[in-house]
Amino acid sequence: MLSTKLVCFALASLALGQYYLVASEETVALCPTDFTQVAGKCLLFDNRWNNFYESDRHCQSLNAGLLSFKNKMELTAINEWLATVVPRNPDVWTSGNKLGGTEDYYWQSTGRRAIYLPWQAGQPTPITGDCLILLANVTMTAEGTTMSEHRLSVADCTKWVPHVCEAPLQIFKTQLCLNTTAFFEAKVPA
Template sequence: MLSSKLVCFALASLAFGQLNIVASEETIAVCPTNFVQVAGKCLLLDGKWKNFYESDRHCQSLNAGLLSIDNPTELNAINKWLPIVAPHTPELWTSGNKLGGTADYYWQSIGQKAAYLPWRVGQPTPTTGDCLTLLANVTMTAEETIMSEHRLAVKACTQWAPHICQAPVQIFKTQLCLNTNAFFEAKVPV
């Protein structure tokens, strides 16, 4: 009887001790180095002019893909971010394309059919190419150059433009341990 009480006491002590070891646990979301979190995605703008294929390879070398746009909220956030990081860049490659002879556009970076296609006025014009860029209307006056929000436009994949890479947000869990002797509590008889 005494041994069963001792076992119950030992198990209760062990369980109570484990509760005190982890004082807090937090989940944090971070982007890879040089990427910035925009609308729940990690984005990196590369201002070097490359064709679609070179741009895609560049993003892949960073364990990323070209930008895909899933909804109006994402596009609005991207359009707020672009004037800050690229105020004079009217056109940028995305992962959107209809390569492979399909009539539909796909986001190559995520391998999905593009359900949300926020076209620029007058687009799409499939005769101009098979790849998609984000393109802004540019108005030039004597005093300033004004760019409207970026929208999708069709472009020949072999032409040049800067691009935006997209990487997944990295999720980490952190734990704060308040029991400073936690590593020394387990003793093995010699």
């Protein structure tokens, strides 16, 4: 009788031991090392002065692309971040360009057509180049120097400017799993 119960218990334990109970589950979004989360993406400012092509190559080496943005909300968050990270830097490369002779600007980092284009006053001036920078107007007064928000400006792709790399958030799903066999271990007298 005891051996029958023991066999049934052992079989039930083996069957249940194949299943795991998920005690908790959490999704975590993180940025790569040295990147900062801004507007749902990960950004990294690089103060080396490079042309568009070198800047793009640098970002690609980090598994990232040059900066892009979709709307006013993203640009506002990027402007706030730039004001704290590099308060005196008037311009940075974006991935925006119309290389290849297209009429429209595209974000090289995403391959999408740039729809939201908040231009600086007097822009765009295509004769000045095919690439886009974020440019802030600098005003010097007796009280000091102030900068306006960064807005898009057309630039020659060989111009030397610092840049911002963007990488997607890395999404991780964590689970705390409990092995049900851990609760059914039993010592049987010999």
